[in-house]
Amino acid sequence: MQLYSARKAFALTRRSFLGAAxxxxxxxxxxxxxxxxxxVVDWAMLETLxxxxxxxxxxxxxxxxxxxxxxxxxxxxxxxxxxxxSPNFEMFRLSNPDLIISSRWFNWVQDNLEQIAPVAxxxxxxxxxxxxxxxxxxxxxxxxxxxxxxxxQAYVDASSLEIAQASRRVADKKARPVFLINxxxxxxFRVFGSDSMFGDVLQRLGFRNAWRKPTSYAAAAPIPLEAxxxxxxxxxxxxxxVPPDAxxxxxxxxxxxxxxxxxxxxxxxxxxVNPFGALPAARRFARVLTEALSKAGGTNG
Numbered sequence: 001m002q003l004y005s006a007r008k009a010f011a012l013t014r015r016s017f018l019g020a021a022x023x024x025x026x027x028x029x030x031x032x033x034x035x036x037x038x039x040v041v042d043w044a045m046l047e048t049l050x051x052x053x054x055x056x057x058x059x060x061x062x063x064x065x066x067x068x069x070x071x072x073x074x075x076x077x078x079x080x081x082x083x084x085x086s087p088n089f090e091m092f093r094l095s096n097p098d099l100i101i102s103s104r105w106f107n108w109v110q111d112n113l114e115q116i117a118p119v120a121x122x123x124x125x126x127x128x129x130x131x132x133x134x135x136x137x138x139x140x141x142x143x144x145x146x147x148x149x150x151x152x153q154a155y156v157d158a159s160s161l162e163i164a165q166a167s168r169r170v171a172d173k174k175a176r177p178v179f180l181i182n183x184x185x186x187x188x189f190r191v192f193g194s195d196s197m198f199g200d201v202l203q204r205l206g207f208r209n210a211w212r213k214p215t216s217y218a219a220a221a222p223i224p225l226e227a228x229x230x231x232x233x234x235x236x237x238x239x240x241x242v243p244p245d246a247x248x249x250x251x252x253x254x255x256x257x258x259x260x261x262x263x264x265x266x267x268x269x270x271x272x273v274n275p276f277g278a279l280p281a282a283r284r285f286a287r288v289l290t291e292a293l294s295k296a297g298g299t300n301g
Contacts, residue, residue: 039097039117041087041106044124044278047072048139049101051155051280052148058095060084068241069274071284092116101142120145124278128214130200135278136160159279166290167205173293176266177210177234178202182275183242186249186256188222191215198239198275201282205289210234228259235266237289239273268292 039058040046046059050072058079059065066074079095082088089112092100100113102121113119122138124131136156143152180192180202192198193215202209210231228236236259250256261267270288274281 037095037097038099038101039081039092039095040101041081041084041109041113042101042103042122043069043084043274043276044135044281045101045103045122045138045142046074047274047280048135048142048278050074051139051278052143052146052151054146054148056101057097058091060087065274068272069277069281070272072280089116124197125195125276128195130194130203131197132200132204132279132282135197135282139279155279159283162283163201163204163286166286170205170290170293174206174208177208177231179210179228179231179234179236179261180239181228181236182239183246183250184222185243186246186253187225189225189228190222191227192239192275196275197277197282198273198285201285202289205286225255228261232260234261235268236261237292238267238269239275240270241272242269265296268296 038049038054038056040049040056041060043060043065046056046065047069049056055075056078058081059074060081061084062074062078062080079091081091081095084106087106087109092113093116097117100117100119102110102113102119103125104121104123105125106113106121110119110121120142122142124135124138126134136159139156140149140152143149143155180196180198181189182192183189191211192202192209193211193213194200194203194209195215199209199211199215228234256262270285270292273285273288277284
Protein backbone atom coordinates (compact mmCIF):
# COMPACT_ATOMS: atom_id res chain seq x y z
CA MET A 1 0.00 0.00 0.00
CA GLN A 2 1.23 3.46 -0.82
CA LEU A 3 -0.27 6.92 -0.66
CA TYR A 4 1.04 9.01 -3.54
CA SER A 5 1.16 12.80 -3.32
CA ALA A 6 -0.39 14.61 -6.23
CA ARG A 7 2.43 16.87 -7.30
CA LYS A 8 2.39 20.32 -5.72
CA ALA A 9 -1.12 20.87 -4.38
CA PHE A 10 -1.57 17.53 -2.65
CA ALA A 11 2.10 17.30 -1.64
CA LEU A 12 1.60 20.26 0.67
CA THR A 13 -1.51 18.71 2.16
CA ARG A 14 0.23 15.35 2.61
CA ARG A 15 3.23 16.96 4.32
CA SER A 16 0.87 18.75 6.70
CA PHE A 17 -0.79 15.43 7.54
CA LEU A 18 2.55 13.69 8.14
CA GLY A 19 3.62 16.54 10.37
CA ALA A 20 0.45 16.11 12.41
CA ALA A 21 1.04 12.37 12.65
CA UNK A 22 4.60 12.87 13.90
CA UNK A 23 3.33 15.37 16.45
CA UNK A 24 0.84 12.81 17.73
CA UNK A 25 3.55 11.09 19.74
CA UNK A 26 3.88 14.33 21.69
CA UNK A 27 0.33 15.61 22.01
CA UNK A 28 -1.44 12.25 21.71
CA UNK A 29 -3.76 13.22 18.87
CA UNK A 30 -3.52 13.23 15.07
CA UNK A 31 -5.27 16.16 13.44
CA UNK A 32 -7.29 14.70 10.57
CA UNK A 33 -7.70 16.68 7.38
CA UNK A 34 -11.40 17.10 6.59
CA UNK A 35 -12.63 16.77 3.00
CA UNK A 36 -16.32 17.53 2.58
CA UNK A 37 -16.46 16.90 -1.18
CA UNK A 38 -14.75 13.73 -2.41
CA UNK A 39 -14.83 12.27 -5.92
CA VAL A 40 -13.61 8.71 -6.43
CA VAL A 41 -12.40 6.96 -9.57
CA ASP A 42 -11.58 3.45 -8.34
CA TRP A 43 -14.29 0.98 -7.29
CA ALA A 44 -12.23 -0.49 -4.43
CA MET A 45 -11.85 3.00 -3.00
CA LEU A 46 -15.56 3.72 -3.54
CA GLU A 47 -16.41 0.60 -1.52
CA THR A 48 -14.03 1.62 1.23
CA LEU A 49 -15.42 5.15 1.51
CA UNK A 50 -18.98 3.86 1.72
CA UNK A 51 -17.97 1.28 4.33
CA UNK A 52 -16.69 4.18 6.44
CA UNK A 53 -19.98 6.06 5.96
CA UNK A 54 -18.27 8.63 3.76
CA UNK A 55 -20.54 9.41 0.81
CA UNK A 56 -18.65 10.88 -2.16
CA UNK A 57 -20.17 13.58 -4.31
CA UNK A 58 -19.29 11.65 -7.46
CA UNK A 59 -17.90 8.29 -8.63
CA UNK A 60 -17.34 6.38 -11.86
CA UNK A 61 -19.59 3.90 -13.67
CA UNK A 62 -22.28 3.70 -11.01
CA UNK A 63 -24.84 1.83 -13.12
CA UNK A 64 -22.39 -1.06 -13.49
CA UNK A 65 -21.24 -0.79 -9.87
CA UNK A 66 -24.80 -1.28 -8.66
CA UNK A 67 -25.19 -4.33 -10.93
CA UNK A 68 -21.82 -5.99 -10.28
CA UNK A 69 -20.66 -4.90 -6.84
CA UNK A 70 -24.21 -4.78 -5.41
CA UNK A 71 -22.95 -3.53 -2.05
CA UNK A 72 -22.27 -1.20 -0.30
CA UNK A 73 -25.31 0.75 -1.43
CA UNK A 74 -24.52 3.93 -3.35
CA UNK A 75 -26.93 6.75 -2.42
CA UNK A 76 -28.96 8.12 -5.32
CA UNK A 77 -27.46 11.59 -4.95
CA UNK A 78 -23.94 10.50 -5.97
CA UNK A 79 -23.14 11.86 -9.45
CA UNK A 80 -21.92 9.44 -12.13
CA UNK A 81 -18.55 10.39 -13.64
CA UNK A 82 -18.80 8.06 -16.63
CA UNK A 83 -16.80 4.98 -17.49
CA UNK A 84 -13.76 3.98 -15.46
CA UNK A 85 -11.86 3.57 -18.71
CA SER A 86 -12.97 6.97 -19.97
CA PRO A 87 -13.87 9.34 -17.11
CA ASN A 88 -15.91 12.42 -17.93
CA PHE A 89 -13.64 15.26 -16.85
CA GLU A 90 -16.35 17.85 -17.37
CA MET A 91 -18.50 15.99 -14.83
CA PHE A 92 -15.50 15.91 -12.50
CA ARG A 93 -15.26 19.69 -12.68
CA LEU A 94 -18.99 20.17 -12.21
CA SER A 95 -18.94 18.00 -9.08
CA ASN A 96 -16.42 20.48 -7.64
CA PRO A 97 -14.46 18.06 -5.42
CA ASP A 98 -11.77 19.20 -3.01
CA LEU A 99 -10.21 15.70 -3.04
CA ILE A 100 -10.11 12.93 -5.64
CA ILE A 101 -9.38 9.38 -4.49
CA SER A 102 -7.82 7.16 -7.12
CA SER A 103 -5.52 4.13 -7.56
CA ARG A 104 -2.50 3.10 -9.60
CA TRP A 105 -4.85 1.80 -12.31
CA PHE A 106 -5.65 5.42 -13.10
CA ASN A 107 -2.12 6.82 -13.25
CA TRP A 108 -2.73 7.47 -16.93
CA VAL A 109 -5.26 10.20 -16.06
CA GLN A 110 -3.46 11.51 -12.97
CA ASP A 111 -2.35 14.73 -14.66
CA ASN A 112 -5.92 15.49 -15.76
CA LEU A 113 -7.30 14.79 -12.30
CA GLU A 114 -4.71 16.98 -10.59
CA GLN A 115 -5.94 19.93 -12.66
CA ILE A 116 -9.30 19.54 -10.91
CA ALA A 117 -8.37 18.75 -7.29
CA PRO A 118 -5.64 17.13 -5.16
CA VAL A 119 -5.42 13.38 -5.76
CA ALA A 120 -4.83 10.65 -3.18
CA UNK A 121 -3.93 7.34 -4.82
CA UNK A 122 -3.95 3.97 -3.03
CA UNK A 123 -3.03 0.52 -4.36
CA UNK A 124 -4.92 -2.56 -3.21
CA UNK A 125 -3.65 -4.69 -6.10
CA UNK A 126 0.02 -5.36 -6.84
CA UNK A 127 1.59 -8.04 -9.08
CA UNK A 128 2.03 -11.41 -7.32
CA UNK A 129 0.73 -9.97 -4.04
CA UNK A 130 -2.46 -11.16 -2.30
CA UNK A 131 -4.53 -7.99 -1.83
CA UNK A 132 -6.47 -8.55 1.40
CA UNK A 133 -3.76 -7.23 3.76
CA UNK A 134 -3.28 -4.18 1.53
CA UNK A 135 -7.03 -3.53 1.67
CA UNK A 136 -6.86 -3.64 5.48
CA UNK A 137 -3.96 -1.18 5.56
CA UNK A 138 -5.62 1.17 3.10
CA UNK A 139 -8.89 1.13 5.03
CA UNK A 140 -7.09 2.24 8.19
CA UNK A 141 -4.95 4.81 6.37
CA UNK A 142 -7.94 6.32 4.59
CA UNK A 143 -9.96 6.31 7.80
CA UNK A 144 -7.20 8.14 9.65
CA UNK A 145 -6.81 10.64 6.83
CA UNK A 146 -10.55 11.39 6.87
CA UNK A 147 -10.88 11.52 10.65
CA UNK A 148 -12.50 8.07 10.94
CA UNK A 149 -9.65 5.94 12.23
CA UNK A 150 -11.65 4.14 14.93
CA UNK A 151 -14.45 3.35 12.51
CA UNK A 152 -11.91 2.09 9.96
CA GLN A 153 -10.20 -0.19 12.48
CA ALA A 154 -13.58 -1.49 13.62
CA TYR A 155 -14.46 -2.32 10.01
CA VAL A 156 -11.15 -4.15 9.52
CA ASP A 157 -11.75 -6.17 12.69
CA ALA A 158 -15.34 -6.96 11.71
CA SER A 159 -14.20 -8.12 8.27
CA SER A 160 -11.64 -10.48 9.76
CA LEU A 161 -14.23 -11.86 12.17
CA GLU A 162 -16.83 -12.38 9.44
CA ILE A 163 -14.38 -14.36 7.30
CA ALA A 164 -13.30 -16.47 10.28
CA GLN A 165 -16.94 -17.24 11.09
CA ALA A 166 -17.65 -18.07 7.45
CA SER A 167 -14.71 -20.47 7.44
CA ARG A 168 -16.10 -22.33 10.42
CA ARG A 169 -19.53 -22.67 8.79
CA VAL A 170 -18.02 -24.62 5.88
CA ALA A 171 -15.42 -26.59 7.82
CA ASP A 172 -16.67 -29.83 6.22
CA LYS A 173 -16.62 -28.47 2.64
CA LYS A 174 -12.88 -28.08 2.10
CA ALA A 175 -11.77 -31.52 0.95
CA ARG A 176 -11.47 -30.62 -2.72
CA PRO A 177 -9.60 -27.84 -4.51
CA VAL A 178 -11.75 -25.15 -6.09
CA PHE A 179 -11.67 -23.38 -9.44
CA LEU A 180 -12.89 -19.78 -9.13
CA ILE A 181 -14.01 -18.68 -12.57
CA ASN A 182 -16.05 -16.14 -14.46
CA UNK A 183 -17.44 -17.26 -17.82
CA UNK A 184 -16.47 -15.13 -20.80
CA UNK A 185 -18.64 -17.21 -23.12
CA UNK A 186 -19.61 -20.86 -23.49
CA UNK A 187 -16.06 -21.91 -24.40
CA UNK A 188 -13.80 -19.61 -22.37
CA PHE A 189 -13.40 -18.54 -18.76
CA ARG A 190 -11.40 -16.14 -16.61
CA VAL A 191 -9.82 -17.65 -13.52
CA PHE A 192 -9.04 -15.96 -10.21
CA GLY A 193 -5.67 -16.73 -8.65
CA SER A 194 -3.98 -15.92 -5.38
CA ASP A 195 -3.35 -12.26 -6.26
CA SER A 196 -7.08 -11.62 -6.70
CA MET A 197 -9.31 -10.70 -3.79
CA PHE A 198 -11.43 -13.79 -4.44
CA GLY A 199 -8.38 -16.04 -4.41
CA ASP A 200 -6.98 -14.44 -1.27
CA VAL A 201 -10.27 -14.81 0.60
CA LEU A 202 -10.62 -18.39 -0.66
CA GLN A 203 -7.31 -19.20 1.01
CA ARG A 204 -8.33 -17.38 4.20
CA LEU A 205 -11.47 -19.50 4.29
CA GLY A 206 -9.26 -22.58 4.23
CA PHE A 207 -9.86 -23.75 0.65
CA ARG A 208 -7.24 -24.73 -1.92
CA ASN A 209 -7.27 -22.88 -5.23
CA ALA A 210 -7.16 -25.41 -8.07
CA TRP A 211 -5.51 -22.85 -10.38
CA ARG A 212 -1.77 -22.81 -9.73
CA LYS A 213 -0.55 -20.93 -12.81
CA PRO A 214 0.27 -17.20 -12.76
CA THR A 215 -2.53 -14.64 -12.83
CA SER A 216 -2.38 -10.86 -12.83
CA TYR A 217 -4.19 -8.70 -10.25
CA ALA A 218 -7.69 -10.11 -10.67
CA ALA A 219 -8.06 -12.86 -13.24
CA ALA A 220 -6.14 -14.53 -16.02
CA ALA A 221 -7.11 -13.68 -19.59
CA PRO A 222 -9.81 -15.85 -21.22
CA ILE A 223 -8.78 -19.51 -21.07
CA PRO A 224 -10.21 -22.42 -23.09
CA LEU A 225 -12.76 -24.42 -21.14
CA GLU A 226 -10.65 -27.55 -21.62
CA ALA A 227 -8.20 -26.29 -18.98
CA UNK A 228 -10.71 -27.23 -16.27
CA UNK A 229 -9.92 -30.88 -17.02
CA UNK A 230 -6.40 -30.43 -15.62
CA UNK A 231 -7.69 -30.87 -12.05
CA UNK A 232 -10.53 -33.40 -12.38
CA UNK A 233 -11.23 -33.64 -8.65
CA UNK A 234 -11.76 -29.87 -8.28
CA UNK A 235 -15.12 -28.23 -7.73
CA UNK A 236 -16.07 -25.29 -9.94
CA UNK A 237 -17.33 -21.99 -8.53
CA UNK A 238 -18.77 -19.68 -11.20
CA UNK A 239 -18.98 -16.02 -10.22
CA UNK A 240 -21.72 -14.03 -11.93
CA UNK A 241 -22.51 -12.28 -14.15
CA VAL A 242 -22.84 -15.09 -16.70
CA PRO A 243 -23.34 -14.19 -20.39
CA PRO A 244 -27.02 -14.73 -21.32
CA ASP A 245 -26.42 -17.59 -23.75
CA ALA A 246 -23.60 -19.31 -21.84
CA UNK A 247 -25.72 -21.36 -19.43
CA UNK A 248 -28.03 -22.72 -22.12
CA UNK A 249 -25.08 -23.51 -24.40
CA UNK A 250 -23.15 -25.25 -21.62
CA UNK A 251 -26.18 -27.33 -20.67
CA UNK A 252 -26.01 -28.88 -24.15
CA UNK A 253 -22.21 -29.02 -24.42
CA UNK A 254 -20.67 -32.54 -24.46
CA UNK A 255 -17.38 -31.02 -23.27
CA UNK A 256 -18.97 -29.30 -20.29
CA UNK A 257 -21.02 -32.34 -19.34
CA UNK A 258 -17.88 -34.51 -19.48
CA UNK A 259 -16.15 -32.67 -16.63
CA UNK A 260 -16.29 -34.71 -13.39
CA UNK A 261 -17.39 -31.63 -11.42
CA UNK A 262 -20.40 -31.22 -13.70
CA UNK A 263 -21.31 -34.92 -13.72
CA UNK A 264 -21.06 -35.12 -9.93
CA UNK A 265 -22.90 -31.89 -9.15
CA UNK A 266 -19.85 -29.99 -7.91
CA UNK A 267 -20.60 -26.74 -9.74
CA UNK A 268 -21.97 -23.71 -7.88
CA UNK A 269 -22.90 -20.32 -9.34
CA UNK A 270 -22.53 -17.29 -7.07
CA UNK A 271 -24.25 -13.92 -7.38
CA UNK A 272 -22.18 -11.04 -8.66
CA VAL A 273 -19.32 -9.63 -6.55
CA ASN A 274 -16.92 -6.81 -7.43
CA PRO A 275 -13.76 -8.56 -8.71
CA PHE A 276 -11.72 -5.38 -8.19
CA GLY A 277 -12.94 -4.65 -4.69
CA ALA A 278 -11.59 -4.04 -1.21
CA LEU A 279 -12.84 -5.33 2.17
CA PRO A 280 -16.56 -4.93 1.36
CA ALA A 281 -16.12 -7.18 -1.69
CA ALA A 282 -14.06 -9.63 0.37
CA ARG A 283 -16.84 -9.89 2.94
CA ARG A 284 -19.55 -10.27 0.31
CA PHE A 285 -17.57 -12.99 -1.49
CA ALA A 286 -17.00 -14.94 1.74
CA ARG A 287 -20.69 -14.66 2.58
CA VAL A 288 -22.15 -15.68 -0.79
CA LEU A 289 -19.63 -18.51 -1.22
CA THR A 290 -20.27 -20.08 2.15
CA GLU A 291 -24.04 -19.65 1.79
CA ALA A 292 -23.97 -21.34 -1.62
CA LEU A 293 -21.82 -24.24 -0.43
CA SER A 294 -24.02 -24.75 2.62
CA LYS A 295 -27.14 -24.92 0.44
CA ALA A 296 -25.42 -27.26 -2.02
CA GLY A 297 -24.96 -29.95 0.62
CA GLY A 298 -22.01 -32.16 -0.27
CA THR A 299 -20.85 -30.13 -3.29
CA ASN A 300 -17.25 -29.81 -2.13
CA GLY A 301 -16.99 -32.75 0.23
